[in-house]
Amino acid sequence: MDEDSISRKSYQEKRDANRDRTLSDGRVVVNGRTVDCIFLDISETGTRIGFDTPTWLPSQVYVELPDGNRVLAERRWQRGNVYGLKFILPNNI
Known part of the structure; x- marks a missing residue:
């Protein structure tokens, strides 16, 4: 195994928690206004x-x-138009 393949990790290996695939309506608050979005997947530590x-x-x-x-x-x-977000505050999903 070469150094490059050892240092490369898949995105799944870098995540702190397993993601659950979902297609749920959601919202984010941007500069005081609410914007509709779609949750593509979600975990205990973040969402896409x-x-x-x-x-x-x-x-x-x-x-x-x-x-x-x-x-x-x-x-x-x-x-x-897709974002990866990491939760800063603890949550109970």
């Missing part, structure tokens, strides 16, 4: 969300989870 239209997210947003609870989350990555 998508938008129908191009949407800018600041580095931190409140996410309204499918159960109605709100949790502060940090934007970790973006690919087009």
Whole structure:
């Protein structure tokens, strides 16, 4: 095994928790206004969300989870209209 293959980890191995695939309606709070989104998957530590239209997210947003609870989350990555968010505050999903 070469050094490159040893140092590479799959995205799954880098995650702190297993993700559950879901297609649930959700909302994020961006600069005081609520924006609709779709939860693509969710775990105890974060979520992947998508938008129908191009949407800018600041580095931190409140996410309204499918159960109605709100949790502060940090934007970790973006690919087009899809974002990966890491929860900052503990939550009970």
